[in-house]
Amino acid sequence: MTLRALFLGQGIKKPFTEVIRANIGDAQAMGQQPITFLRQVMALCTYPNLLDSPSFPEDAKKRARRILQACGGNSLGSYSASQGVNCIREDVAAYITRRDGGVPADPDNIYLTTGASDGISTILKILVSGGGKSRTGVMIPIPQYPLYSAVISELDAIQVNYYLDEENCWALNVNELRRAVQEAKDHCDPKVLCIINPGNPTGQVQSRKCIEDVIHFAWEEKLFLLADEVYQDNVYSPDCRFHSFKKVLYEMGPEYSNNVELASFHSTSKGYMGECGYRGGYMEVINLHPEIKGQLVKLLSVRLCPPVSGQAAMDIVVNPPVPGEESFEQFHREKESVLGNLATKAKLTEDLFNKVPGIHCNPLQGAMYAFPRIFIPTKTVEAAQAHKMAPDMFYCMKLLEETGICVVPGSGFGQREGTYHFRMTILPPVEKLKTVLQKVKDFHIKFLEKYA
Amino acid sequence: MTLRALFLGQGIKKPFTEVIRANIGDAQAMGQQPITFLRQVMALCTYPNLLDSPSFPEDAKKRARRILQACGGNSLGSYSASQGVNCIREDVAAYITRRDGGVPADPDNIYLTTGASDGISTILKILVSGGGKSRTGVMIPIPQYPLYSAVISELDAIQVNYYLDEENCWALNVNELRRAVQEAKDHCDPKVLCIINPGNPTGQVQSRKCIEDVIHFAWEEKLFLLADEVYQDNVYSPDCRFHSFKKVLYEMGPEYSNNVELASFHSTSKGYMGECGYRGGYMEVINLHPEIKGQLVKLLSVRLCPPVSGQAAMDIVVNPPVPGEESFEQFHREKESVLGNLATKAKLTEDLFNKVPGIHCNPLQGAMYAFPRIFIPTKTVEAAQAHKMAPDMFYCMKLLEETGICVVPGSGFGQREGTYHFRMTILPPVEKLKTVLQKVKDFHIKFLEKYA
CATH class of the missing domain: 3.40.640.10 (Type I PLP-dependent aspartate aminotransferase-like (Major domain))
Incomplete structure (x- = not known):
């Protein structure tokens, strides 16, 4: 809603070409491809005529049949x-x-x-x-x-x-x-x-x-x-x-x-x-x-x-494919590719944030978010109060307005009084994530200068 | 749960071969077939590789593309x-x-x-x-x-x-x-x-x-x-x-x-x-x-x-197929077949129930249930009390035990004090529904005799 309010009906030109929604853990919306095997089984369950199709692997068919047999009328619709x-x-x-x-x-x-x-x-x-x-x-x-x-x-x-x-x-x-x-x-x-x-x-x-x-x-x-x-x-x-x-x-x-x-x-x-x-x-x-x-x-x-x-x-x-099953290799490859990418992006994010003065980021050991602490000048706090916003909300709104990057202020999650954070997902593809991180860095430095 | 309690762990032979779940409006569980067009679009959305398949009609593909384009990352997974x-x-x-x-x-x-x-x-x-x-x-x-x-x-x-x-x-x-x-x-x-x-x-x-x-x-x-x-x-x-x-x-x-x-x-x-x-x-x-x-x-x-x-x-x-679209005829035929069947079964149910002494059934003008009133002897009320059950619950349990037909007592929906009903779906296929109705009739007559 905030995003909407910001972008609709304002008519003024924005200094960016794309909004990057790094605010929600929505992997496929950020371009992550579905696991083929999962969608094959789902398609077979949805439209059982496909069980006769040679384009679907046997192990996917086996799982679809098993699921359907357990459904009333052998249908996902029951x-x-x-x-x-x-x-x-x-x-x-x-x-x-x-x-x-x-x-x-x-x-x-x-x-x-x-x-x-x-x-x-x-x-x-x-x-x-x-x-x-x-x-x-x-x-x-x-x-x-x-x-x-x-x-x-x-x-x-x-x-x-x-x-x-x-x-x-x-x-x-x-x-x-x-x-x-x-x-x-x-x-x-x-x-x-x-x-x-x-x-x-x-x-x-x-x-x-x-x-x-x-x-x-x-x-x-x-x-x-x-x-x-x-x-x-x-x-x-x-x-x-x-x-x-x-x-x-x-x-x-x-x-x-x-x-x-x-x-x-x-x-x-x-x-x-x-x-x-x-x-x-x-x-x-x-x-x-x-x-x-x-x-x-x-x-x-x-x-x-x-x-x-x-x-x-x-x-x-x-109940994923196991070694020896037809789909195992592709499934394994796709799974490891997603998780390997996430690991790379977790490290990348930690490293880059920690190079920015006034940002401190703990290691991203798991999940899919960075939650860096931002050290922002007292003047920001005053400016935010003038806008009736929490200081980190003010920071995130400015980030959005100036870069198109959407992150969530720490106040949405809770934080110790007087500390400020934001949450950013690491879901954008690697190259895009690099751009995002660079933009956050540039924004942050400018922000510090402006409110010093 | 009641059904389960009844049938598990009792080990005694039941006077029927099949439980007929006429207690819930679950059409496909009773054998109704899904509408082909609906499932085709769903399968295409689930596994977009199928958009290249010649086995799916163009109007289904058109709808699937439209839905996917409106989804984050063009995926149902977002x-x-x-x-x-x-x-x-x-x-x-x-x-x-x-x-x-x-x-x-x-x-x-x-x-x-x-x-x-x-x-x-x-x-x-x-x-x-x-x-x-x-x-x-x-x-x-x-x-x-x-x-x-x-x-x-x-x-x-x-x-x-x-x-x-x-x-x-x-x-x-x-x-x-x-x-x-x-x-x-x-x-x-x-x-x-x-x-x-x-x-x-x-x-x-x-x-x-x-x-x-x-x-x-x-x-x-x-x-x-x-x-x-x-x-x-x-x-x-x-x-x-x-x-x-x-x-x-x-x-x-x-x-x-x-x-x-x-x-x-x-x-x-x-x-x-x-x-x-x-x-x-x-x-x-x-x-x-x-x-x-x-x-x-x-x-x-x-x-x-x-x-x-x-x-x-x-x-x-x-947003179903419209006249002129490839899938229209099949869609229309399938839809009319389901609705026509339901209309036949609605009439059948009303007519048959009203031939049974001690049952009165209003016309089934719509929806998918009969909610007949049953006039049961005072003795039933006493027998039910002895089992700590509402009288219509007692009736429905007996019906289930003796015929395998599962219906819901009126007390589950509310009814005027001193009146008794049950709800039965009209979803079983016509021939099976006829059998069900005949069995309810026979049961009811026996029940009246027993507790007269």
Whole structure:
């Protein structure tokens, strides 16, 4: 809307030829090509006449047939069960088991969702509606992905902020969790702890030790853990690895794995596939109280079912071609190409930002965003106030007006008082990203001079 | 869940070989074939390589290209605007204008949704959250589609029942609306009036006169009108015609068309296409207060966007082949075949039910359900109480156990105290439907004898 207001009806010439939307993690809109195999299976499911076509590989046909056989009337056009198509939930469970080195996953604990957002808001709705005398507190990282603050506000719950440590690559420090929960107890009942790993907007990838500490803390405080793991395939730093909360929970032993309540989320929108438009996703829940589970099923059934095409897309993500299958090589090549490119762009972005005076950028260990800190002169703060804007919003608006580059001010995600940031995706193709970074650099230097 | 509980783990032999799910309006699950043209366009959008294939007609390709050009990166995999893809909203507006004989529709007033359910619950959320000293009342028909009662309860609003007139083919009587709103004013603030036309579960198609009366009533009482018109293509009685609330509103003159707030809903799930799984739908809003519109956009943007594949499906529904186009004849034939079949089955169902002693069935003027009244002996009521069930639930469970036919008790939709009904879809193929009806008849007669 802001973009629109800016560009419509103003009629004046802009000093750029193209708006670059580096504000949203929308890979295919930035030119990333869909994974061929995924779209082949989807096309076969959509129009089963193609199952007779010699132009489609057998392994794609095999998967399409399997999905269709599990659909009512063998059609993507039928409703599925509210929890999702059975065989797709089975494939998700098998994927999680493989991913977590054998830690078992139960298809009954898998819920297919309309993107991850739907799963997150649904489970939060149930956890918050529990009642009790004081309002429910939901702990979220700062900076956070704004879905969390929006849903908490919709649900009239209390947002309990814990701050990630920018000095330490945006790591989560469990002492900060302790501080936050203690202070929150004065005015609400903290029940849920939300984690985003790899981080959005920070790009931080949590260490195994950190995850253990968080789980122990959740166990101590009897908090429901909500692990947003939609960037699980997006890890770039050679020193980092993705560890799922589920796996670490099980490895910590039965005292934890039998008691800590956990919901974790995945999506077709991120990773190497970037299929945002299909709104596919799943949630795995562990140790959910049977009563809550009943409420969950009831709530989901009101909306009938998640889009079945999105469910099918999720199936390909968790059940990709394996070595020996006809499509394996192409699939593997396409996947590695996307992820390799993202890794290159993550490094490029970090390096370039850190060469600009007045910008500091932590390593982009994962996800698909840079969240650099910008040190802006006091005069900017005054100029922004004159425009009734947050200082970083003012900065981002100027950047947009002068370069056509659209990024999101840090105030949209939350940041420590008096610090300023913006979030920029690394999704533009490499050459374009270089231009973008150069333009941001030039803009920033001019901006500093102007408001010095 | 009930079905499951019944059939799993019981191990005893059932007196039937197949469960017939006549409980849900899921056309393709009952064997209805997808409309070829719709699926061709969807397949082309999904896997654009097919645009080079000679096996797809040019008019399908033309539409696919148009949709893709309006998508970020020319891909269904990109997020759309939260309100939906622009050109699809334009096509929806053009469709409404044609449908309503030239009454203009503005694409800015169109919101694409995740099925109609999503639109209905989103707009209700906003209308209810308005605040004020007393709780918001939402008027709904009884019997109703249970989405309404569920969302009202989720939102902690007050459900205000108005009863449809079973003696008069389930017509809506405006005097009953007056009674309901007057009584409600004692304990809540009635703000919204929900209408389902053609009716679910009643199958009633409202007359133009009735719609005028309702609009006048909404204008008098300053109620927001919510018109659920997802069955607008499903009208079977030769004496009935679908009139949209929008059209009638405009024909009543500016006093109404400039003041009455209206949201109307459509979906890909019903009609002749039955594409439930794609979760496509739209909502048109008229005279929405700009502040409410702002809240709506904000709320929608939290969930990013409706599934783009569902949006594409909606596009084909509102922009089908026209005379002269390559696919027109096949499309027309397929559409008329589905609708003709439904009309035959509607008549068949009414006629057969009315031959059974103790069943009375109003004409199925539209939609895809019968909602017959069953007159059951007092002994049944006692037997049901012994099982802690509503009497019609008891009846439906017995029907399921003895015949494998799954229908929904009237208590799920609401009914006048002391009356009993069930809802059954007319979606099984004609021959199977005949068997189903015969089995219900035999069951009913036996049931009456047993509990006489």
